[in-house]
Amino acid sequence: MKALETNQKKVIETKKLLKNIIESPSGFINNEIIKSALKSQGNLAKYTDEDRDITACSLNTLKNASESLLERGFSELDYLRKSALDSLENSMIDVDSKVNKSTKVGLRNMVDELETSLLKMRQSNFLLTIMISELRGDLKRMAESDDSIDDKRSSYKEINRKVEEKFNYILKIRDFENFGICTECIELLKGDR
Structure with a gap:
């Protein structure tokens, strides 16, 4: 040719x-x-x-x-x-699926992932703050009440049930295992221990 x-x-x-x-x-x-x-x-x-x-x-x-x-x-x-x-x-x-830090698109993807993660953390931190504030109020009411021991136990069980519901909701927003929180802490927060 x-x-x-x-x-x-x-x-x-x-x-x-x-x-x-x-x-x-x-x-x-x-x-x-x-x-x-x-x-x-x-x-x-x-x-x-x-x-x-x-x-x-x-x-x-x-x-x-x-x-x-x-x-x-x-x-x-x-x-x-x-x-x-x-x-x-x-x-x-x-x-x-890994972020490629050597390209503009990869860096943009990394920034997007970090922003999403930060938003989820802010939401769950806000909800945890509200939950702690409500718990402190409930504890104060229980400490100052003149209720019988049985009534206080009943109140405790109801408050504990509500806390578990709220915490499970927060867990759905943010997967704690992906944010480096130890397994023992998660079990403690969930009430498994």
Whole structure:
């Protein structure tokens, strides 16, 4: 095959590959060679894939061949390269539930997760503060009452039942195990001990 035909085939097949990556990036997530090829124009020119009839060439050769074959020339191929890279990075973040601190999207996801976590903590702390305040009032009423021991026990059981209901509600808002609270503390708060 002549050099001109080889270079034209490189442009056509590279364009197909880039469109394929944009349309279904999940099939290329683990392909480090393609990830590397998408990072720069020069890497794309050097990229080789015998199965797709894509051979390596210089960046100038790729640009010249693109100018004659593509409607918008090399800028079209470069636009597809950047779009494929973005599509691949976004797909990697969607597939990987871990926060990737090395990308803007990963950092944005981390900030969103932290803001959500902070909101849940504020809500549950507010509810716990109210619950403690109510408990202190109930304790004061029990201490100052002239009720019999049996009446005080009955009041205690009713107050304890209400506290457990409220605490279970707070647990639904915030999963304490995910916030580093020890198991013994959780059992104590739930009344399991």
